[in-house]
Amino acid sequence: MKRIITVTLFAYAVLAGCGSPSTPTTSKENITPRNRTITPGNAYNDLFLDSTIVADFIVKQHLDDTTANRLRSFYNARNFEFAWLDSNGPTEQASAFRSLYNYSKDSISSKALDVQLNALMEEDSLHISASDPAIIKTELQLTWRLIAYFRETTASVAEMEHMVLMQKYPVMQLADSMLKTDDKMYPAVAVMKGPLKAYRDYVEKGGWPAVTATRKAIKKGMSSPIIIPVKKRLFITGELKNNDTTDVFTAELETAVNAFRNSHGYTQNGVINDTVINAMNVPAEVRVQQLLINMERMKWMPVAPKGKLILVNIPAFVLHVTDEGKKLFDMDIVVGKEGHSTTMFSGQLNQVVFSPYWNIPRSIVRKEILPGMQRNKHYLADKNMEITGEANGLPVVRQRPGGKNALGRVKFLFPNSYHIYFHDTPEKGLFSRDNRAYSHGCIRLKDPVKMAQFVLEDSPVWTNEKIDSAMNSGKEKFVGLKHPVPVIITYFTAWVDDQQVLHFAQDVYGHDAVMKTKMFQEGSAD
Numbered sequence: 001m002k003r004i005i006t007v008t009l010f011a012y013a014v015l016a017g018c019g020s021p022s023t024p025t026t027s028k029e030n031i032t033p034r035n036r037t038i039t040p041g042n043a044y045n046d047l048f049l050d051s052t053i054v055a056d057f058i059v060k061q062h063l064d065d066t067t068a069n070r071l072r073s074f075y076n077a078r079n080f081e082f083a084w085l086d087s088n089g090p091t092e093q094a095s096a097f098r099s100l101y102n103y104s105k106d107s108i109s110s111k112a113l114d115v116q117l118n119a120l121m122e123e124d125s126l127h128i129s130a131s132d133p134a135i136i137k138t139e140l141q142l143t144w145r146l147i148a149y150f151r152e153t154t155a156s157v158a159e160m161e162h163m164v165l166m167q168k169y170p171v172m173q174l175a176d177s178m179l180k181t182d183d184k185m186y187p188a189v190a191v192m193k194g195p196l197k198a199y200r201d202y203v204e205k206g207g208w209p210a211v212t213a214t215r216k217a218i219k220k221g222m223s224s225p226i227i228i229p230v231k232k233r234l235f236i237t238g239e240l241k242n243n244d245t246t247d248v249f250t251a252e253l254e255t256a257v258n259a260f261r262n263s264h265g266y267t268q269n270g271v272i273n274d275t276v277i278n279a280m281n282v283p284a285e286v287r288v289q290q291l292l293i294n295m296e297r298m299k300w301m302p303v304a305p306k307g308k309l310i311l312v313n314i315p316a317f318v319l320h321v322t323d324e325g326k327k328l329f330d331m332d333i334v335v336g337k338e339g340h341s342t343t344m345f346s347g348q349l350n351q352v353v354f355s356p357y358w359n360i361p362r363s364i365v366r367k368e369i370l371p372g373m374q375r376n377k378h379y380l381a382d383k384n385m386e387i388t389g390e391a392n393g394l395p396v397v398r399q400r401p402g403g404k405n406a407l408g409r410v411k412f413l414f415p416n417s418y419h420i421y422f423h424d425t426p427e428k429g430l431f432s433r434d435n436r437a438y439s440h441g442c443i444r445l446k447d448p449v450k451m452a453q454f455v456l457e458d459s460p461v462w463t464n465e466k467i468d469s470a471m472n473s474g475k476e477k478f479v480g481l482k483h484p485v486p487v488i489i490t491y492f493t494a495w496v497d498d499q500q501v502l503h504f505a506q507d508v509y510g511h512d513a514v515m516k517t518k519m520f521q522e523g524s525a526d
Helices: 051-060 065-077 092-100 110-122 133-150 157-161 171-179 193-204 227-236 251-263 274-280 284-298 362-375 428-432 448-455 464-471 511-519
Strands: 308-313 318-323 326-335 345-354 385-391 394-399 410-413 443-445 477-490 494-496 502-504
Touching (some): 065 133, 065 157, 092 133, 092 345, 171 193, 171 284, 193 494, 251 274, 251 502, 284 511, 326 448, 345 448, 362 394, 410 448, 448 464
Parallel strands (some): 308 477
Antiparallel strands (some): 318 326, 326 443, 385 394, 494 502
């Protein structure tokens, strides 16, 4: 089963259509009045700045008048609510903005700011204080970057202010607002407006009937009272074309069930079971929330570069390889079960490592390797591992190349702040599962040989035979690419494919759940 993300989604810059870059102005702009309706009770984030701190920052950084006024306007519009950080650390928007910004133009303490962001994003558990000077500086420098970014476009100050969410709204009010967004400014969002309007209409018409859960799998040819509400449910959302009210599982219903299963991430086996019924019973208003959360993410889509591109959507467990926007192939993936803060980022795949060592993370050494060594004195030998040193009281452990290596026979590096990369795996059975978020690891590839052939195809010396030999040599070998391949990692649990079919996926890392509490007023779609 392949779940295809529409290629056109990635073909736009977030601000595509905003016009050619404007010349930064030094004329005095009107400052947005302070919006005191935003309070700790309805704010998107739970931290607030002291207005005097913003004024002091403007003076200390010697900001020009335009930048200073836009900084004042930005925080006035949100009543000095933090934009990029909440009490738990960097928000999704902070991570996503890093994929948009052209750091080569940055003179805003770039390196120090990125080091601070990396440190914050690498923490599993944080509690941030609004009075911490380092946190305040990070917040204000990120907004300074946003202002610099928007000065390269013809977007208005108001559009800049609303780029970062400010407060919670009732879900249907937010849906109406999203349907009015500028299609030229947010082309990826525009693609989703049809499904959002359809699901908003479902809500207004009362949604759909609940289907009683069943432990028994129901298949074509069977009869059951459950089939009647299933047919009604699938007729409402269009998978079932005829309004059949009988209790017989027909061939037409099987086609509809398979369409529903495919669009919700399940194998197309024609079976109605408790998993499928649970997906059918998700209320229409909850689906509207899911669409809005993902459309908000799509506002931050980075520019799709020309030429080759590898696109990954973590919840779909698929990557797509394109060249000049044309699909070359798709590949199933397995992702790490623990996603930390990974939602959207981009990188350049610039190295292939054949027969790699696995340098085992400290957390795994502490939680698994040391207990394993205590249970079994031959643990390291059995796992083909070795200790190469010591750091901060823990042994430094790596796994040698070979058949037992967790990274398999090859890995692909695209340097990024999340330490994520592609790799092979000896556990091929994982790819037969619908839910492929599993244990440790980065992104495991179903066909790493095909990926190696793809990224090395412009190096004639790397024939298929040489690739196979390097993968099985047992000796680690690094190969730099002549032409690095851009990689975009995304986290979309709702999207439209290239056949204009709407897909939903499970929130495997819990990012939607966090966004839900921040975007919608309490009581919406409970």
